[in-house]
Amino acid sequence: MVAVYSIVVLAVASTVYAGWAPPVPGLPNTFPNIAACVDQPLEYSCENTTTLKNTCCSPTPGGLVLQTQFWDTYTGFEKKGQLLPKDSWTIHGLWPDNCDGSFEQYCDLSRQYDPAPDDKTVPAYHGPGVDTFIKKFGRKDLLDFMNKYWVSQGSPSASFWAHEFSKHATCTSTFDVACYGPGYKKHQDVVDFYDAVVRAFHMFPTWTMLAASGITPSNKTTYSLSQFQTALKAQSGAIPYLGCGHNGTVLQEVWYFNHVSGTEQFGRFKPVDSTTKSSCNATGIHYYERSPKSVREVRDEL
Ligand SMILES: *[C@@H]1O[C@H](CO)[C@@H](O)[C@H](O)[C@H]1NC(C)=O
Ligand SMILES: *[C@@H]1O[C@H](CO)[C@@H](O)[C@H](O)[C@H]1NC(C)=O
Ligand SMILES: *[C@@H]1O[C@H](CO)[C@@H](O)[C@H](O)[C@H]1NC(C)=O
Ligand SMILES: *[C@@H]1O[C@H](CO)[C@@H](O)[C@H](O)[C@H]1NC(C)=O
Numbered sequence: 437m438v439a440v441y442s443i444v445v446l447a448v449a450s451t452v453y454a455g456w457a458p459p460v461p462g463l464p465n466t467f468p469n470i471a472a473c474v475d476q477p478l479e480y481s482c483e484n485t486t487t488l489k490n491t492c493c494s495p496t497p498g499g500l501v502l503q504t505q506f507w508d509t510y511t512g513f514e515k516k517g518q519l520l521p522k523d524s525w526t527i528h529g530l531w532p533d534n535c536d537g538s539f540e541q542y543c544d545l546s547r548q549y550d551p552a553p554d555d556k557t558v559p560a561y562h563g564p565g566v567d568t569f570i571k572k573f574g575r576k577d578l579l580d581f582m583n584k585y586w587v588s589q590g591s592p593s594a595s596f597w598a599h600e601f602s603k604h605a606t607c608t609s610t611f612d613v614a615c616y617g618p619g620y621k622k623h624q625d626v627v628d629f630y631d632a633v634v635r636a637f638h639m640f641p642t643w644t645m646l647a648a649s650g651i652t653p654s655n656k657t658t659y660s661l662s663q664f665q666t667a668l669k670a671q672s673g674a675i676p677y678l679g680c681g682h683n684g685t686v687l688q689e690v691w692y693f694n695h696v697s698g699t700e701q702f703g704r705f706k707p708v709d710s711t712t713k714s715s716c717n718a719t720g721i722h723y724y725e726r727s728p729k730s731v732r733e734v735r736d737e738l
Pocket of ligand 3: 683684685717719720
């Protein structure tokens with residue numbers, strides 16, 4: 437517990453000094469309501485709901501935080517240079533499920549940037565793309581990373597990023613505009629959310645975790661569900677949800693469930709088993725190789 441506490445204090449201290457000066461590339465600008473968070477109990481979300489009161493300091497409701505990823509074999513936008521990262525899964529998002537597995541979506545229409553909402557009651561957005569918000573904050577580093585690892589299939593990646601923010605981040609209490617206080621700069625929450633997603637994605641290197649157990653994409657063999665689950669549990673600490681298409685035969689996605697102590701932005705993530713039953717068959721699952729023309733070599737500047 438002592439160790440946890442000092443990490444929180446450190447993160448807090450650096451934000452205090454960052455203040456509201458222009459954002460420095462690479463440094464998180466942010467979490468304003470610091471004093472209130474320091475006094476909060478160090479509980480994980482969904483574990484002691486009676487004590488977590490300040491929703492700016494802990495995702496509430498929505499304390500079951502899912503870091504979701506895709507295994508796509510093509511993007512459909514190859515001609516526009518939208519290619520998949522070699523030897524890596526891609527980011528889907530970071531979702532605030534309620535502790536019972538249900539969830540809210542599109543919670544704040546004043547922050548609706550999704551050009552193609554999958555909820556008919558939500559008006560489509562026609563303004564500048566969220567990529568322009570990221571540039572405005574001087575975060576070319578973040579934009580470059582997102583272009584490499586947060587790659588959409590069937591739509592331009594920036595539209596997909598907008599979709600993820602408006603559908604999910606607006607329901608994540610720690611990104612509420614009210615939490616930012618008077619120093620809030622328009623769209624800062626959007627940039628902060630993308631930073632948080634990238635940070636969470638780094639915790640779950642699916643391709644590498646599977647490869648470490650000898651499971652690599654193959655158009656010649658198939659795998660069983662328990663092979664994937666065992667490999668991922670061994671390294672991440674819990675069984676994620678695995679999603680398959682084509683009647684349970686083609687591996688397409690993974691969702692890592694977590695409880696979080698502190699904010700979704702900076703808190704500690706604790707992996708917990710999936711509460712959703714896998715849509716994959718028990719055996720005969722294809723983890724397909726990608727077509728070489730859909731892939732590019734990427735290198736992160738870590
Ligand atoms: C929840 O937190 C409160 C206050 O810190 C504590 O008294 C209580 O024992 C905790 N409950 C559980 C189940 O940990
Ligand atoms: C799934 O199985 C049904 C019934 O066998 C079949 O009609 C359908 O085409 C299959 N779908 C896919 C995507 O393979
Ligand atoms: C996968 O499961 C589906 C239905 O859940 C079934 O139709 C199909 O035959 C199964 N395929 C294999 C290879 O087990
Ligand atoms: C492997 O199979 C998938 C699915 O049929 C296909 O899209 C891909 O191009 C194949 N990859 C290679 C390297 O043959």
